[in-house]
Amino acid sequence: MTSFSDDELLREFLRGDEAAFSRLVEKYQKRIYTLAFRLVRDHDAADDIAQETFVLLYKKAGKFRGKSQLYTWLYRIAVNVYKNYIRSHRGREMVSLSEAPQGLSATSASSLSRVSARERLGRVVEVAERLPYKQKMAFVLRIGENLPFREIGTILGCSQNSAIVNYHLAVKKIREQVG
Numbered sequence: 001m002t003s004f005s006d007d008e009l010l011r012e013f014l015r016g017d018e019a020a021f022s023r024l025v026e027k028y029q030k031r032i033y034t035l036a037f038r039l040v041r042d043h044d045a046a047d048d049i050a051q052e053t054f055v056l057l058y059k060k061a062g063k064f065r066g067k068s069q070l071y072t073w074l075y076r077i078a079v080n081v082y083k084n085y086i087r088s089h090r091g092r093e094m095v096s097l098s099e100a101p102q103g104l105s106a107t108s109a110s111s112l113s114r115v116s117a118r119e120r121l122g123r124v125v126e127v128a129e130r131l132p133y134k135q136k137m138a139f140v141l142r143i144g145e146n147l148p149f150r151e152i153g154t155i156l157g158c159s160q161n162s163a164i165v166n167y168h169l170a171v172k173k174i175r176e177q178v179g
Helices: 006-014 018-040 043-063 070-088 109-129 133-144 149-156 160-178
Strands: none
Touching: 006 018, 006 043, 006 070, 018 043, 018 070, 018 133, 043 070, 070 133, 070 149, 109 133, 109 160, 133 149, 133 160, 149 160
């Protein structure tokens, strides 16, 4: 099977090749879903955000100008879909992963260590969920997606330096509140 670049797949899709679009979806659906899940902590909502992201890619593919990589542009679409989701769900209770998982045995030292690590991670997630938007996004995109600051800046519509500052502010606030 021949491997096509994102640009080639997008070009073929714009020429009417629906299979090329399907290959783009297959290539990025897990990454977009994972990003969405890290942001909303709810499987159904993450599915909805990922689906809407690809619907918008389908509708707006002709507007891609190639100033960034396609996946960076796709992440930006996903982030904007997330922003719209948050606006429309403001005030509703969000699912949090900060609750300790059930069924762990607290009898052994290694079990206690795992519970302690999960509780700490839960506190980090809890604090991160309350961060200002750009700080939360910079933190999630850097830690969860391992993206470079240049791409984070592009996704968030800010400079690389602004992405770095937002990330470091997020880390500082998390450290202060988690300990």
